Structure formats: C-alpha cells, structure tokens
Amino acid sequence: MSSRPTTSVSSLATLDQILAHQSYLLALDPSPSPLHQEDIPTQLDQDLFEALAGNPPQDQYRPHLARWYRQLQTFSGEERRNFPAVPNVTLDRLVDIFNKMALIVRNLQEYLGEDRIDEVLKTRDLKIYWGTATTGKPHIAYFVPMSKLADFLNAGCEVTILFADLHAYLDNMKAPWELLKLRTEYYEHAIKGMLESIGVPLEKLKFVRGTEYQLSKEYTLDVYRLASLVTEHDARKAGAEVVKQVQHPLLSGLLYPGLQALDEHYLGCDAQFGGVDQRKIFTYAEKYLPALGFAKRAHIMNPMVPGLTGAKMSSSEEDSKIDLLDTPAAVKKKLKKAFCEPGNVTDNGILSFCKYVIFPVLLNGRDFVIERKPENGGNSNFSQYEELHEAFAAEQVHPADLKGAVENYLNQLLAPIRKKFDTPDLKALTEKAYPPPAKVKPGKGAATAGGTDDIVPSRLEIKIGKIVEVSKHPDAEALYIEKIDLGEAVPRTIVSGLVNFVPLEEMQDRLVVVLCNLKPAKLKGIESRGMVLCASRDEPKEVEPLAAPVGSEPGDKVFVEGYEDTQPDEQLNPKKKVWEKLAVDLKTSSDGKAQWQSNNLMTSKGGIVSMKVMGAPIK
Structure with missing residues (x-):
C-alpha cells in the first residue's frame, strides 16, 4: 500500500x-x-x-x-x-498526470492517441516535437503553436523544435537551396524571439535542423524503405493540405509526408504537434511507421487561426497577416482593414487570436481590457475569453474597440521581437534571407519564367468587378452590355453572352470575376475590354459567373495559389495564345472551387467559387 x-x-x-x-x-x-x-x-x-x-x-x-x-x-x-x-x-502522481494532461490538451482542435499519452505520463514526462518548414517569414499566427509549446513546457514535457529546411525545399522548391541556410537562421532567431516574448525559458527547449540528420545513410535508407510501401495515392492524399497541389506533382512533394513521419522516429518523440491542416500526414505516419517496425506516435493538433481577411493566415498573402517585424503603424493599418464583422464570431481572426494567444499566454489570468472614453461607455474588463466572445456575439463590443485593444496587446508581444532584430547583423540577415522580389517589366510574364514566354497563370490579370450598369445588346439577343467597376478611374465596358443564363435583375450590382488584360475586341459593334469568367458546361448546357468571396470590393486582385508574387502581362498577345493555353487547365472542382491545375483561384478575402456548376471548364 x-x-x-x-x-x-x-x-x-x-x-x-x-x-x-x-x-x-x-x-x-x-x-x-x-x-x-x-x-x-x-x-x-x-x-x-x-x-x-x-x-x-x-x-x-x-x-x-x-x-x-x-x-x-x-x-x-x-x-x-x-x-x-x-x-x-x-x-x-495521478493528480500530477491529470493536471499535466489538462495543460497538454487545452485549446487544441484534436488529438489522436490519448491512451499512448496516458501510458507515457504514468512513468515519465512526454517528449514532443514541433516542426516548421523554413519558407515564408513567420507571422503572428505562429504565436498559436508557441502558446502550446509554453503549455507543453509547463506540463514538464521535453520539447524539440525542428527547423525543417529540407522540407522547405521539397515543397515545390518554396525556398531555393542557396537561401535555405539563411532562412533557417532567420527562423531560429524569430522563433526564439517569439518564445522570449511570451516568457518561455529557452533552456528547456531543444532546437534541431532537419539536414543535421536527414542526409545520413540510415535516414536515406529508411526513406527508400518507406517509398517501397507507400502508394502514390496515399502520399498525395497525406500532403493535400500542406504541400502545394498541382495536376502533375513533383516527386519531392510526394516524399514530403514520409520524411515528416520518419522525423518522429529519428527525433525520439512520443507525440508530434502541428496544425490541424497536417492531420492527413499524422494519420499517414500512424499507418506506415509500424510497417517499418517503428512505434506509432500520438498526434496533437492546434486549430488554424483565420487571417485578417477571414481566410487562413498565410505568409503569401500580405493583407491576411501581420509580420513579426511590422511597425506599430503597420499593425494599426492592417487591423483597421481587417475583416471583423459585428457579431460574427465564426470567421474572425482577431477574436481567435484573443482566444489562443492573448488570454492564455500574454494575460495569463489578468483581465482583457477594452479602453473607451466615458462618453462611449467607459472601459470594459473581461476575465475570461468566453465573456468577450459572448459580448462580441451580442454586439456589446464594437469591432473598432476590439481592434484597438488587440492592437495594444499585439504591440506588447511584438516589441521584444522588433528590438531583437534591430541590430546590424539581424537586419542584414533579414535582407539576405528575404531579398525583395526582382522587378519584372509588364508583359514579360512570371519571374520564374526569366522573362520568357512561359505559360503560367501569373500572366493573367484577373480582378473582382462590380456591374454598375447592364443592358441587352441592341443587335444581339444573347448578349449583355455591362459597365463594370474594376477599381479603375472609370468603369469598363464588357460584353457577355449571359442573357440566356442570368436574368437582367441578377446582373445589376453583381460582383463578378473579370479577366482584364485581353486585347480589346468588338462584339456586334461594341468594344469589349475584358471577359467575365464563368463556369460553363455544354451537356447539359449550364453557364454561371464565378462568385467572389464575401467582403470583396471592386479591384481586388485574383491570383492562383503558388503564382501570386509576380506581375501580369500588360496585355496578352493574341498571337501567342496565352489565354487559350492556360484556359485548358482552368476548371471548377467537384465542390465548386475555381482552380488552375488543382491550385485555387484566390483573393485576399478568400477563394473564388461556382455555386452551381461543379466540375466544369472556366471560360
């Protein structure tokens, strides 16, 4: 006893x-x-x-x-x-295990293998690894996994942070080899700065670079062993939410999930931690590691925080994120433009950041304070996130007041990081790791094309437009003449063959997706300066204009994921058939997403979709 x-x-x-x-x-x-x-x-x-x-x-x-x-x-x-x-x-010990488990699993989206975690905690502390591919600059959403790393450390866990430099290259070469070392160094300073900002002692952490062990003979042999077991279908499915998806994927992208699975064994962890977008890689690891004779690990997943525009926060979408080194003025400007609809607690990146970072990590038991002048109701204090959530849902907290409070707390978080990087050495490192993009002359295509005539979707200038005036063509029963506001000085005149598919009243004030850099052409005597993009099927005959994301405005840029960093042609040369060649791979998916070679068409507000015409060409 x-x-x-x-x-x-x-x-x-x-x-x-x-x-x-x-x-x-x-x-x-x-x-x-x-x-x-x-x-x-x-x-x-x-x-x-x-x-x-x-x-x-x-x-x-x-x-x-x-x-x-x-x-x-x-x-x-x-x-x-x-x-x-x-x-x-x-x-x-039982009380200790329960309290540790409560810290480990709080604010998670999901976790797999609770029984395995329980068994480990009965005898020793848990070993967890979190990996990050060293690609785009870390932004404030990285504070979400950082807050969980703090929880793990407070629960006594041994935590390893993997700077996955090899993964960064394998994911469609997001970072070229010559920049990998510099970007990994940048990530190390940035991640350490974030952890210091929220009071996490670095001596309890272990930092590892992937290429320190992933190029070894033993690891490479296990990659081959794994490749002999995994089907192309399973490899592609595993990376669907993480690796850039294209119609004809490179082998590097298919290897990516397998390497992440093998990391669990080579880092000696009991559990891998990551975003819920990596769930398919985690279940892949649970299936295939035992087939190699390695132990099945537990998997712990944090939710994905919406960006400032309502969609997932992404390094490649400038308007959706706040960079760790953004100035207070830039933070204010981005928050002012951020999507924060009164009463909307579902797609609200600002509220989510409060829930997962500000309350549990920055405040750590202190009240969240919204400062207001007495004539506007005075200050409001919230001791728990749930109180703020309910007050915002009931529209008792105005979006502008919430943004003001979050701006203050964000600057508290970012101040130590800005100070850390305000040195000649780290300023130089930032410039070298993330050099400004090369300037591309209009009409020369994507930077990746090196000024050639490569057929890439970044050559298309696509924008969101609003139909401000519409009438039937006097000389053609099937054509509409539209005046479309594209955020330019004056609306453009565009002719569309939509009379038989969309009633006139539904065209008026409609937001549409417009290809803007076609050469102007006359249709039945009216010059048309663009094309309204539609999902179109011949059998049965269906045509539907593509739909813009909620919150879109005239002039919003539309891009294809993975091709968003370069300038479009000033005008497409009809003799080169650029549009015709690209249009072959423009389609709506089975769930209505507009895509080019399985890459989504996006704006900073979200994805372009078709509401009714699924699995059809886009014309």
Whole structure:
C-alpha cells in the first residue's frame, strides 16, 4: 500500500474532475473481452478512501467525489484491502498526470492517441516535437503553436523544435537551396524571439535542423524503405493540405509526408504537434511507421487561426497577416482593414487570436481590457475569453474597440521581437534571407519564367468587378452590355453572352470575376475590354459567373495559389495564345472551387467559387 496521500483542496478538486468521467480513480478493465468494458477500483481508491475517513466529501462541493465515496462504502474493509495494486502510480502522481494532461490538451482542435499519452505520463514526462518548414517569414499566427509549446513546457514535457529546411525545399522548391541556410537562421532567431516574448525559458527547449540528420545513410535508407510501401495515392492524399497541389506533382512533394513521419522516429518523440491542416500526414505516419517496425506516435493538433481577411493566415498573402517585424503603424493599418464583422464570431481572426494567444499566454489570468472614453461607455474588463466572445456575439463590443485593444496587446508581444532584430547583423540577415522580389517589366510574364514566354497563370490579370450598369445588346439577343467597376478611374465596358443564363435583375450590382488584360475586341459593334469568367458546361448546357468571396470590393486582385508574387502581362498577345493555353487547365472542382491545375483561384478575402456548376471548364 502506498503512503498516505495529501488531500489538499486543489488535489480534491482535480480528483473530482477525474471522477466526472469514470467510476473509479483509474480506468482499469480486468477483462480481456471487448464485450465487457467496466473499470474496477484499485488500491488508489482504497488509499484515498482512508485519507478521507471522518471527513467525507459533500455533494454541493465535490459531487463526483461524493458519489465515488458512497460507492466505496458499499465494499467491506477486507474487499477494499484486496483491491488490485497499481505499480508506479500514486494518488499524488495521478493528480500530477491529470493536471499535466489538462495543460497538454487545452485549446487544441484534436488529438489522436490519448491512451499512448496516458501510458507515457504514468512513468515519465512526454517528449514532443514541433516542426516548421523554413519558407515564408513567420507571422503572428505562429504565436498559436508557441502558446502550446509554453503549455507543453509547463506540463514538464521535453520539447524539440525542428527547423525543417529540407522540407522547405521539397515543397515545390518554396525556398531555393542557396537561401535555405539563411532562412533557417532567420527562423531560429524569430522563433526564439517569439518564445522570449511570451516568457518561455529557452533552456528547456531543444532546437534541431532537419539536414543535421536527414542526409545520413540510415535516414536515406529508411526513406527508400518507406517509398517501397507507400502508394502514390496515399502520399498525395497525406500532403493535400500542406504541400502545394498541382495536376502533375513533383516527386519531392510526394516524399514530403514520409520524411515528416520518419522525423518522429529519428527525433525520439512520443507525440508530434502541428496544425490541424497536417492531420492527413499524422494519420499517414500512424499507418506506415509500424510497417517499418517503428512505434506509432500520438498526434496533437492546434486549430488554424483565420487571417485578417477571414481566410487562413498565410505568409503569401500580405493583407491576411501581420509580420513579426511590422511597425506599430503597420499593425494599426492592417487591423483597421481587417475583416471583423459585428457579431460574427465564426470567421474572425482577431477574436481567435484573443482566444489562443492573448488570454492564455500574454494575460495569463489578468483581465482583457477594452479602453473607451466615458462618453462611449467607459472601459470594459473581461476575465475570461468566453465573456468577450459572448459580448462580441451580442454586439456589446464594437469591432473598432476590439481592434484597438488587440492592437495594444499585439504591440506588447511584438516589441521584444522588433528590438531583437534591430541590430546590424539581424537586419542584414533579414535582407539576405528575404531579398525583395526582382522587378519584372509588364508583359514579360512570371519571374520564374526569366522573362520568357512561359505559360503560367501569373500572366493573367484577373480582378473582382462590380456591374454598375447592364443592358441587352441592341443587335444581339444573347448578349449583355455591362459597365463594370474594376477599381479603375472609370468603369469598363464588357460584353457577355449571359442573357440566356442570368436574368437582367441578377446582373445589376453583381460582383463578378473579370479577366482584364485581353486585347480589346468588338462584339456586334461594341468594344469589349475584358471577359467575365464563368463556369460553363455544354451537356447539359449550364453557364454561371464565378462568385467572389464575401467582403470583396471592386479591384481586388485574383491570383492562383503558388503564382501570386509576380506581375501580369500588360496585355496578352493574341498571337501567342496565352489565354487559350492556360484556359485548358482552368476548371471548377467537384465542390465548386475555381482552380488552375488543382491550385485555387484566390483573393485576399478568400477563394473564388461556382455555386452551381461543379466540375466544369472556366471560360
């Protein structure tokens, strides 16, 4: 029998929480039959029962503990003394495990392998690794995984941070080899700066670069072993949310998920931590690592925080993110433009940041304060995120007031990082790791084309437009003449063959997606200076203009993911058939997403879609 446990108020509160989900302190099932699933009391229950003798728990304070105590009273003293022993687990250890588990899993989207985590915690602290590919500059959404790393460390976990430089190259060569070393160095300084900003002691962390072990003979051999087991279908599916998707993927992108799985073994972790967008890679690892004779690991996933525009925060979309080195003026400007609809608590990146970073990490028990002048209602204090959430949903907090408070807290977080990078050495590193993009003359195509005539979608100038005036063509029954505001000095005149598909009243004030750099052409005597893009199917005949994301405005730029960093041609040369060649791969997916070679058409507000015509060409 173990020594008499302490029964402090905090320990009893934890034990009450444990018993809210099970009959006895340790869910131990003695039966090998899956038809018989019933936990039984152990010596841990007997130890606690004796400790509470003469001072039984009360229903109004500890209802689950009181129910458990009454249940233990139904056993005789001899029966309780013969409860099975539990090696290596004491009551104090059980309370410690529960509290650690609560820290590990709080604010997560999902976790797989809870039983494996429990088994490890019974004997030692958990070993966790988090990896980040060293591609685009880290932004404020990185504070979400940083906040969880803080939780893991507070739970006593051994944490390894992997700077995945090799992965960065494999993902469609997002970072060329010559920049990998510089960007990895930049990431190391940035990540350390973020952790210091939220008070995480760096001495408890281990930092590893992927190429320190991923180029070894043993690792390479395991890559080949894994490649002999994995199908192309499974490899492509695993990377679908992480690796850039194209119609004809490079082998590097198919290797990517396998390397991430092997990292679990080579870093000696019990669990891998990442965003929920990596779930398919995690389940891939759970399937294939045991096939190589390696242990199956647990997987812990944080939610993806919406960007400032409502979609996922992305390094490649400038308007969707706040950079770690943005000035206070830039933070104010971006927050002012951020999507924050009154009462909308679903697609709200500002609120999400409050939930996952500001409340649990920056404030850590202190009140969230919205400062207002007395004539505007005075200051509002919120001790819990749920209070702020409910107040915003009820429109008791105005978006401008929320943005003002978040601006203040963001600058508190970013100030130490700005100071860290305000040195000649780190300024030089930033310039070398992320040099400004080469200037491309209009009409010369993408920078990747080196000024040649490569057929890439970045050569198309596509914008969101609003139809401000529409009428039927006087000489052609099937044509509309539209005046479309594209954010330019005057609206453009565009002729579209949509009379038989969209009623006139539905065209007026409609937001549409317009190809703007076609050579102007006369249609039945009217010069048309662009084309309204539509999903179009011949059998059965269906045509529908593509739909812009919520919150779009005239002039918003449309880009194809992976091709957003270069300037379009000033005007497409009809003799080169650029549009005709690109249009072959422009289609709507089975769920209505507008895509080029499986890459989504996007704006800073979100994706372009077709509401009705799925799986059809875009013309």
